[in-house]
Amino acid sequence: MADDYLVRVGTLIRDARRHKKLTQSELAEALQTSQSAVARIEQGKQNLSLETLARISEALDTEVVAVASSTPLNLRIEGGRQLSGAIDVRTSKNAAVACLCAALLNKGRTTLRNLARIEEVNRITEVLGSIGVRTRWLPDSSDLEITPPKTLDLAAMDETAARRTRTILMFLGPLLHEFSEFKLPNAGGCDLGERTVEPHLHALKAFGLGVVATHGYYHASVDHDAYAGGSRRIILTERGDTVTENAIFAAARIEDETTIRNASPNYMVQDLCFFLQKLGVEIEGIGTTTLKVRGVKHIDKDVEYHPSEDPIEAMSLLAAAVVTDSEITIKRVPIEFMEIELTLLEGMGMKYDTGPEYLSANGKTRLVDLRTIPGPLKARKDKIHPMPFPGLNIDNLPFFAVIAAVAEGTTTLHDWVYDNRAIYLTDLTPLGAKVQLMDPHRVLIEGPTRWRAAEIMCPPALRPGMVILLAMLAAPGVSVLRNTYVINRGYEELYSRLNALGANIQTFRDI
Numbered sequence: 001m002a003d004d005y006l007v008r009v010g011t012l013i014r015d016a017r018r019h020k021k022l023t024q025s026e027l028a029e030a031l032q033t034s035q036s037a038v039a040r041i042e043q044g045k046q047n048l049s050l051e052t053l054a055r056i057s058e059a060l061d062t063e064v065v066a067v068a069s070s071t072p073l074n075l076r077i078e079g080g081r082q083l084s085g086a087i088d089v090r091t092s093k094n095a096a097v098a099c100l101c102a103a104l105l106n107k108g109r110t111t112l113r114n115l116a117r118i119e120e121v122n123r124i125t126e127v128l129g130s131i132g133v134r135t136r137w138l139p140d141s142s143d144l145e146i147t148p149p150k151t152l153d154l155a156a157m158d159e160t161a162a163r164r165t166r167t168i169l170m171f172l173g174p175l176l177h178e179f180s181e182f183k184l185p186n187a188g189g190c191d192l193g194e195r196t197v198e199p200h201l202h203a204l205k206a207f208g209l210g211v212v213a214t215h216g217y218y219h220a221s222v223d224h225d226a227y228a229g230g231s232r233r234i235i236l237t238e239r240g241d242t243v244t245e246n247a248i249f250a251a252a253r254i255e256d257e258t259t260i261r262n263a264s265p266n267y268m269v270q271d272l273c274f275f276l277q278k279l280g281v282e283i284e285g286i287g288t289t290t291l292k293v294r295g296v297k298h299i300d301k302d303v304e305y306h307p308s309e310d311p312i313e314a315m316s317l318l319a320a321a322v323v324t325d326s327e328i329t330i331k332r333v334p335i336e337f338m339e340i341e342l343t344l345l346e347g348m349g350m351k352y353d354t355g356p357e358y359l360s361a362n363g364k365t366r367l368v369d370l371r372t373i374p375g376p377l378k379a380r381k382d383k384i385h386p387m388p389f390p391g392l393n394i395d396n397l398p399f400f401a402v403i404a405a406v407a408e409g410t411t412t413l414h415d416w417v418y419d420n421r422a423i424y425l426t427d428l429t430p431l432g433a434k435v436q437l438m439d440p441h442r443v444l445i446e447g448p449t450r451w452r453a454a455e456i457m458c459p460p461a462l463r464p465g466m467v468i469l470l471a472m473l474a475a476p477g478v479s480v481l482r483n484t485y486v487i488n489r490g491y492e493e494l495y496s497r498l499n500a501l502g503a504n505i506q507t508f509r510d511i
């Protein structure tokens, strides 16, 4: 059995070495060993320590052996504990995926510093790797190096990974510069009901892109005459984040000026613009709804960028403090993107203090450290509803459900944006919350709640999943949250970081 295993691992190593076009001697040199030792390893005749396996993986840029993760990851949460201490907000999922797609515009090497190491990023690096883009986590860091090949091999795309994320839609903008025809698998992501792609197609039509959707694919064709000349003005029909990003990708390699009206000024769009500026793309109006982009025809630059901190993670941590009635310090809060949330919370009676502002590593985004001060909250009289930035962030709305559940009185939440997301908030009911679904978009929540432990299947949407987890932190006793992949799509090392604040979250898998 062990011999058989060694042979299989040896074969994997040999294949990965050949894929990297290394000789046995070259790999031996990287491992500071002899060619004959590498030959023995590849034949399965050498026992391997975990350390040697790690060094081989590093030398070959591939995880030779991964711990099996095919069964769902579940959480066992012992709730009812107060949290204390300090926690840093990590960089955002949504900026990460935008910058990863933007790296496709650059023939040079892009290094994204301190990138969120989350499942969503893993899916995109799998897709990028499959089409020939080399991605590599730099040792002992969360810095990802991305080097595109001369020509992308779209036929080899890892469709399973692509279909698990909505980000694949954002390949449309970068790819229209490279191909006259291509196809992409349909987008996945959170299951939030119908999420239209029409605004993307409308925006990209101005660049000559036509898309026909059939049998699980978008078939794209590019009319390069329409694509080529003259300045253009695009009016987005929705102020969506990823559609704005797609329009920017399309404009970024065209030398004439593109004006994008009704653009989203949201945090991930700002990060994308700052990154593209480093690639030489001229962009005016960042942070407003009118962007003027003057692109660069061929981008070939070695560049690095630091995406900024995640306002949705900041809100999640704030909600964790509120529901557990805790004093914690949340460091690196991107304050520009939390102002309305904080103002609403102040109206509900929440107390907090903030330290002086400082800049994120991108040199642009303003951060503060925020200390929560526990105390009773009262329900807000008016309904709480999101708006495109600078409104209450659409992804922050679900956190107001768990906050409303601890406030005295009745709160109405109106999630006009997504068909399904408000419905998932009724999953708070088994934990003791009084949640009444008025229609698919509106819930009425009556607090305060006497939380109780429960076992719940995680809803197939990131933020509602996180909301259930937060309620479990508040509920005394042991709760179980099953199948939490969606949460890991967007939060990095979440459980250990919450445990460092005093939570008790254990992960386990069903056998």
Ligand SMILES: CC(=O)N[C@H]1[C@@H](OP(=O)(O)OP(=O)(O)OC[C@H]2O[C@@H](n3ccc(=O)[nH]c3=O)[C@H](O)[C@@H]2O)O[C@H](CO)[C@@H](O)[C@@H]1O
Binding pocket: 094, 097, 166, 167, 194, 195, 196, 237, 238, 239, 240, 241, 242, 243, 268, 388, 394, 395, 417, 418
């Ligand atoms: C990778 C990424 O960045 N994902 C974010 C992005 O997704 P993304 O940009 O893909 O958002 P969608 O295209 O799903 O748009 C969100 C929803 O809002 C509606 N809508 C939006 C704007 C508008 O002016 N009018 C309007 O009706 C859309 O029809 C849709 O139902 O934006 C969403 C809305 O902020 C966030 O939930 C996602 O986290």
Ligand SMILES: C=C(OP(=O)(O)O)C(=O)O
Binding pocket: 093, 094, 166, 167, 188, 189, 190, 395, 462, 463, 490
């Ligand atoms: C809706 C979200 O993500 P996605 O667009 O990746 O589905 C989210 O981040 O809450």
